[in-house]
Amino acid sequence: MDVLLIGGLWLDGTAWDAVVPALAGRGHRPVPLTLPGQGDGRSEAVLAEQLAAVLAAVDAADGRPLVVAHSAACSLGWMAVDARPAGVAGLVLVDGFPEADGNPYAGHFPVRDGVVPFPGWEPFAGATGADLDAAWRARIEAAAVPVPAGVALAPVRLADERRFGVPVTMLCAEAPVAEVRGWIAGGAAPEVSRMERIEFVDLDSGHWPMFTRPVELAALIDAAAARS
Numbered sequence: 001m002d003v004l005l006i007g008g009l010w011l012d013g014t015a016w017d018a019v020v021p022a023l024a025g026r027g028h029r030p031v032p033l034t035l036p037g038q039g040d041g042r043s044e045a046v047l048a049e050q051l052a053a054v055l056a057a058v059d060a061a062d063g064r065p066l067v068v069a070h071s072a073a074c075s076l077g078w079m080a081v082d083a084r085p086a087g088v089a090g091l092v093l094v095d096g097f098p099e100a101d102g103n104p105y106a107g108h109f110p111v112r113d114g115v116v117p118f119p120g121w122e123p124f125a126g127a128t129g130a131d132l133d134a135a136w137r138a139r140i141e142a143a144a145v146p147v148p149a150g151v152a153l154a155p156v157r158l159a160d161e162r163r164f165g166v167p168v169t170m171l172c173a174e175a176p177v178a179e180v181r182g183w184i185a186g187g188a189a190p191e192v193s194r195m196e197r198i199e200f201v202d203l204d205s206g207h208w209p210m211f212t213r214p215v216e217l218a219a220l221i222d223a224a225a226a227r228s
Contacts, residue, residue, distance in 0.1 A: 012039045050076060051079050071096040085165070090227070165196050169199045
């Protein structure tokens with residue numbers, strides 16, 4: 001199966017370098033995506049361009065692909081499902097919730113000079129970055145790509161109710177499934193609460209398992225592909 005890999009804020013397609021061979025070894029064709037505004041020098045890129053790039057990858061896939069989206073990109077993956085509900089096999093959400101229609105894509109970090117730069121590690125204290133040693137933190141920070149404001153601040157747009165019937169696997173990394181379910185029950189993720197075919201799976205890692213647990217992450221993506 002074709003597996004489209006979408007990294008979260010500040011990440012380009014190289015974030016999946018260690019996951020790609022593990023997925024290929026399980027018989028899949030992994031396609032890590034580097035989207036407009038992710039390292040091409042285009043700070044004026046907008047969210048609609050990124051969505052168009054994901055949809056182009058969906059349409060170019062051999063059969064219906066599995067879409068894997070990490071962190072803030074869970075919204076982008078969900079927007080792709082909304083645009084192609086019959087064109088994808090399923091969606092894997094890696095440690096993130098998709099935003100509801102009309103909410104900013106990623107409005108949690110300050111904009112400076114038209115972009116959202118990597119904010120350093122203070123916002124990611126605790127379980128979020130607990131499994132990242134100093135070397136990994138340095139590598140991630142050095143490779144971080146500022147996010148165009150036209151991506152981060154753009155509203156999420158969703159329109160097709162058929163999205164709720166697409167199979168979804170939520171990988172819960174920095175918090176266990178029981179805690180994530182509690183957040184959802186409390187109203188933290190209205191889109192997730194309406195998903196009709198969702199599986200919750202624990203992943204023992206921090207927020208960036210593509211770096212710290214790539215083999216385990218690939219195995220869980222493979223299992224999600226089988227369920228889809």
